[in-house]
Amino acid sequence: MSNSVLVAxxxxxxxxxxLRYASERAKLGGAKLVVTYVIEWSPYSFNTPEENAERHMRREQEIERATSGVVEPAAAILAKEGIEHETVVRHGQPAATLIELAEKHGxxxxxIGRRGQSGIKNLLFGSVxxxxxxxxxxxxxxVP
Amino acid sequence: MTRIFATLAAFFLFTLPAFAGFDETINQLTAPIASAVGSFVFFKIPVFGAQLPLVVLWLVIGALFFTFYMGFVNISGFKHAIQLVRGDYADPNSPGEVSHFQALATAVSGTVGIGNIGGVAVAVTIGGAGATFWLIVAGFLGMSTKFVECTLGVKYRSENPDGSVSGGPMYYMRKGFEERGMGGFGKFMGTFYAIGIFIGALGIGNMFQSNQAYVQLNTVAGGALDGLGWLVGLILAAVVFAVIVGGIKSIARVTEKIVPFMAIFYCVFAIIVILMNFTSIPAAIGNIFAGAFTGAGVQGGAIGALIIGFQRAVFSNEAGIGSASIAHAAVRTPEPVTEGYVSLLEPFIDTIVICTITALVIGTSQVADPNFAGDATGVAMTSAAFERQISWFPLPLAFGALLFAFSTMISWSYYGLKGWTYLFGEGQMGQTIYKLIFCAFVAIGCMVQLGPILDISDALVFLICVPNILGLYFLAPIVKREMLNYKAKLASGEIKRYDH
Structure with a gap:
């Protein structure tokens, strides 16, 4: 099995x-990075009819924004440093989706980076x- | 209709004189129009001593036909519908689109409205306890109608250049008939429906809702808002205006998120009240069955009860009106029939569950104390039934009624708008005009008595059913073919079930 690491x-x-932490380690150990962006989304939310009608368009915008704004620049840095990598942009519940992708890519x-949110926020929304x-x-x- | 618009114009010309008689004036102006429209649309034929409005017959026959033609899909498809909503068949590789659950939740938010609280009381007042039985039967048959219309809604939706989607009866009629080589007729039907929904949205999804929300607020306030309907109406209209014209979407989003919980809250407390009246439960259920077949004390007997039950059921679950297919059209799926399956849960939740619970709250209260509500009808009667056991409940009920009314108005403003844009294009100017008219009617709804509002709302709703169900008859074979294909794919394993 190849040595690979998923980085969120x-x-x-x-x-x-x-990403910085993972790329440094990857350079040393020759690992492959799976750069993953999970767009927070749940199939069980409640929407207005208008939101539903525009959903497909919004989804594409979200993917485009994540891809060109975050994932591609990250991939460019990795390419420059000669680190083997692939990229994934997916909608879903963050923790569950990361696990699913981790299993899929073996x-x-x-x-993952630490968000460092306050106690009350953690209590309400949990931490990824x-x-x-x-x-x-x-x-x-x-990574702190 | 021109007279209604004339009334509307008059309303703006008088620029809201702030005296208590104002509501009265509006009421006197609109009542004769309402009864004229009502008697025209509800052309009645006498059947065994009862007056059967033709449109009700039209809906019953339609629902019966679709139930048989689709092989009782309302029973056979039920389990599959739940699996779909649960996401068992959702392709894990394309998350982020509108899910079956979301489409269902949105459509249910639109249908669960004042009809579930006040409409049931109206049914029981006029049609006796037996009306409840027919209400449930109508809900059951309505599941098949919904199945047909929502499948078509997804199959024949249109994608706008900006990537958003528009669907609904006007689109499936135009495109569906074109496929059958009846393009001209389809265009006519699509236009007919679009006019129907954009005018009809002002009744069921607007005036009736704001009227009953005001009534319940006034009940809670102990009559302090008597004659102030215009004020409540203006405030409500202002909030709706802020959302649909001002684009303050957050209000709508918050409402959409609260409504499902309010519905659960309502059902839980309704069941508590029913249990508190437990000694009356057997008698109340007995009355429902006895009344359904004897129609004791109801004008027109059992047939009278049946008519009222069906009328109120459609008003509540919207099966046959086609509005839900506008909401469901947002789902992207390679199998339109999956949305049909999901949508058959709507009449089930709306009518068979929520309306029945309300009916039992009222029914058990009636058994315990036949005169518990005095002269109150509509939502005020339901409120009185709750108050007998839980003295503070009218207050949260008023809040809930307001939210239900509000979310239904927001949904219907969208349905009406889709009719409007189908007719007049997606131009911003036109859309704003429609939205302003919609807001004006929210205010008017609070100034008029329930009777005329019901007449107008009923009339307008059934005006939409006529073209829709006629179209469904022609297009039903397409749905049946889709359904059989889909079932074959399920059986062969071509459509996979995913374990999440």
């Missing part, structure tokens, strides 16, 4: 730190990294 990016500083590790650590089938590195 989302355009935030935490995501950048995760990675040995997931690298926290959920991931609890449920991931592979080791998770949370």
């Amino acid at each position: 990016v989302d355009g935030s500083e935490g995501g950048e730190r995760a 990675v040995q590790q997931i690298v 990294a926290g959920n991931l650590v609890q449920t991931s089938p592979v080791p998770v590195v949370v």
Whole structure:
């Protein structure tokens, strides 16, 4: 099995730190990176008819924004440094989707940035990294 | 209709004189128009001593036909519908599109409205307890009608240049008939329907809703809002205006998110009230069955109860009106019939579950105290039934009624708008004109008595059913073919079930 690592990016500083950390390790160990952007989305939300009618258009815009704004620049950096990589942009519930993709790509590790949100926010919305650590089938590195 | 618009114009000319008699004036102006429109659309034929409006017959026959023609899809498709909503068949490789669940939730938010609270009370008042039985039967048959119309809604929707979608009866009639080589007729029917829905949206999805929301607010306020309907109407209209014209989408989004929870909250408390009246439950259920077949004390007997039950059921679950197919058309799926399956849950949730619960709240209260509501009817009667057991409930009920009314108005403003844009194009100017008319009618709804509102709303709704169901008869073979193809694919495993 090849040595590969899934790294989660989302355009935030935490995501950048995760990418930097993963690329440094990949350079040393010769691993392949799966750069993943999960666009938060749930099939069980409640929408207005108008939102539904515009959904397809919005989805494409979201994918385009994630791809050209975050994932492609990240891939360009990796290419320059000669790190083998592939990119994925997917809609879904972040932690569950990352795990699903980790299994699909058979990675040995997931690298994710810490968001560092306050206690109350954590309580209400939970943290992606926290959920991931609890449920991931592979080791998770949370980059502070 | 010109007279209604004349009334509307008059309303703006008088620039809201702030005296208590104002509501009265509006009421006197609109009542004769309402009864004229009502008697025209509800052309009645006497059947065994009852007056059977032709349009009700039209709907019943349609629903019966689709139930048989589709091989009782309302029973056989039920389990599959739940699997689809649960996402068992959702392709895991294309998340982010409108899910079956979302389409259903949106359509249900549009249909669960005041009809479920106030409409049932109206049915029981006029049609007796037996009307409840026919209401449930109508809900059951309506599931098949919904199946047919929502499948067509997805199959024949249009994609706009900006990537958004438009669908609904006007589109399936135009394109469906064209496929059958009846392009001219299809164009005529599409236009007929589009006119129907954009005018009809002002009744069921607008005036009736704002009227009943005002009534419940006034009940809670102990009559302090008497004669102030114009004020409540203006406030409501202003909020609707802010959302649909001002583009303050957050209000609509918040409402959409609260409504499902309000519906659950309502059902839970309704069941509590029913249980508190537990000694009356057997008698109440007995009355429903007895009334359904004897029609004791109802004008027109059992047939009278049947007519009222069917009329109120359609008003509540919108099966046969075609409005839900506009909402469901947003789903992207290679199999339009999946949306049909999902949509058959709507009359089930709306009518068979929620309306029945309301009917039992009223029915058990009636058994315990036949005069519990006094002269109250509509939502005020339901409120009184709750108040007998839970004294503080009218207040959250008023809040819930307001939200139900609001979400239904937002949904219907969209349905009406789709009719309008089908006729006049997607131009912004025209859309704004339509939205302004819509807001004006929200205000008018609060100033008029329930009776005339019901007459006009009913009339307008059934005006939409006529072209829609006529179209469905012609297009039903297409739906049946889709359904059989889909079933074959399911059986052969071509359509996979995913384990999530």
